[in-house]
Amino acid sequence: xxxxxxxxxxxxxxxxxAALFMGFLSVGIIGFGGVLPLARQMVVEQRRWLSGSEFxxxxxxxxxxxxxxxxxxxxxxxxxFRGPLGACAALAGLxxxxxxxxxxxxxxxxxxxxxxxxxxxFAGLAAGAAGLLVALAxxxxxxxxxxxxxxxxAVLCFVAIAALHWPLLPTMLVMAPLSVLVAWQLxx
Amino acid sequence: xTDTLLSLAGIFLRLSxxxxxxxxxxxxxxxxxxxxxxxxxxxxxxxxxxxxxxAAPGPNLMVATLIGFRVAGLPGALVATVGxxxxxxxxxxxxxxxxxxxxxxxxxxxxxxxITPVTVGFVAATAAVIVKAADVNLALTAVTAVVAGLSLxxxxxxxxxxxxxxxxxxxxxx
Numbered sequence: 001x002x003x004x005x006x007x008x009x010x011x012x013x014x015x016x017x018a019a020l021f022m023g024f025l026s027v028g029i030i031g032f033g034g035v036l037p038l039a040r041q042m043v044v045e046q047r048r049w050l051s052g053s054e055f056x057x058x059x060x061x062x063x064x065x066x067x068x069x070x071x072x073x074x075x076x077x078x079x080x081f082r083g084p085l086g087a088c089a090a091l092a093g094l095x096x097x098x099x100x101x102x103x104x105x106x107x108x109x110x111x112x113x114x115x116x117x118x119x120x121x122f123a124g125l126a127a128g129a130a131g132l133l134v135a136l137a138x139x140x141x142x143x144x145x146x147x148x149x150x151x152x153x154a155v156l157c158f159v160a161i162a163a164l165h166w167p168l169l170p171t172m173l174v175m176a177p178l179s180v181l182v183a184w185q186l187x188x
Numbered sequence: 189x190t191d192t193l194l195s196l197a198g199i200f201l202r203l204s205x206x207x208x209x210x211x212x213x214x215x216x217x218x219x220x221x222x223x224x225x226x227x228x229x230x231x232x233x234x235x236x237x238x239x240x241x242x243a244a245p246g247p248n249l250m251v252a253t254l255i256g257f258r259v260a261g262l263p264g265a266l267v268a269t270v271g272x273x274x275x276x277x278x279x280x281x282x283x284x285x286x287x288x289x290x291x292x293x294x295x296x297x298x299x300x301x302x303i304t305p306v307t308v309g310f311v312a313a314t315a316a317v318i319v320k321a322a323d324v325n326l327a328l329t330a331v332t333a334v335v336a337g338l339s340l341x342x343x344x345x346x347x348x349x350x351x352x353x354x355x356x357x358x359x360x361x362x
Contacts, residue, residue: 031246071276098253125240126238129235144305
């Protein structure tokens with residue numbers, strides 16, 4: 001890919017700090033069940049801040065680094081156009097509505113959590129959320145069927161956390177370098 | 189109060205940098221800290237707060253805000269939110285300019301290939317931990333199984349599946 005493709009189209013002005021805030025605010029408000037597809041729609045298709053390939057490249061970084069993918073993406077897009085202030089504006093925009101909504105939900109929950117009906121509602125919601133997580137785990141595990149060594153690493157990590165209740169940091173400090181080393185040995 | 193806020197900050201600042209593969213990988217550690225180490229709530233409460241966060245819009249780390257709010261009110265929510273987004277955002281900003289230079293380097297693919305299975309294992313562990321906390325009876329286990337099956341087999345929006353779970357809970361599964 002040449003640099004010409006990944007340079008932003010000159011026809012479009014750099015978004016202002018306020019535009020970054022408003023853009024990510026719109027994503028945060030309607031981002032039920034996953035923000036990333038909406039973020040792509042807003043950044044690439046509606047506001048044309050980035051081309052599709054630029055977005056994909058930034059997203060790869062955001063998925064590679066720790067932290068929420070959408071959160072990292074807001075920081076990266078904001079920084080790119082308006083520096084650290086732009087990053088803060090994008091992050092504040094992304095988080096503002098969800099934080100307010102989640103706190104309101106938390107207040108309602110705290111007020112009514114002992115009502116039998118509300119307890120049953122939340123028991124059902126939690127069971128549903130657990131089901132979504134099971135499905136997510138199945139989806140991301142699927143490519144490992146063709147990678148027995150990778151599948152073995154995944155099983156070890158699963159057992160360490162879910163069965164042995166090891167703390168995450170030491171588990172990760174052992175398993176991640178080991179897994180990268182194995183991937184290096186197996187590289188084609 | 190200050191001690192609680194400092195504990196919250198310590199937990200979420202650390203989890204921010206451990207969340208490889210997105211927010212879902214750190215939930216077991218979050219639960220371990222919040223339920224077992226600090227005993228701020230039960231595992232069932234934790235599962236409920238997780239469900240509540242899933243029902244709200246926004247990034248999937250919103251459970252941090254809820255835990256902070258539950259433990260220490262609005263200051264707690266603020267500390268937990270800034271904690272969970274701060275370090276990873278700063279790291280992203282520090283990395284974004286050098287990232288482009290490495291985009292075609294082979295080691296990037298190797299590191300990614302190495303991290304992926306670790307992420308898969310951690311997400312599976314998260315599912316197991318939340319299932320264990322949420323499914324306290326057979327009917328709720330069935331709800332989890334049906335939602336998982338529908339999510340894998342159909343393109344239904346997750347919010348419908350969550351809502352269906354909540355409805356089944358009200359109708360007696362809970």
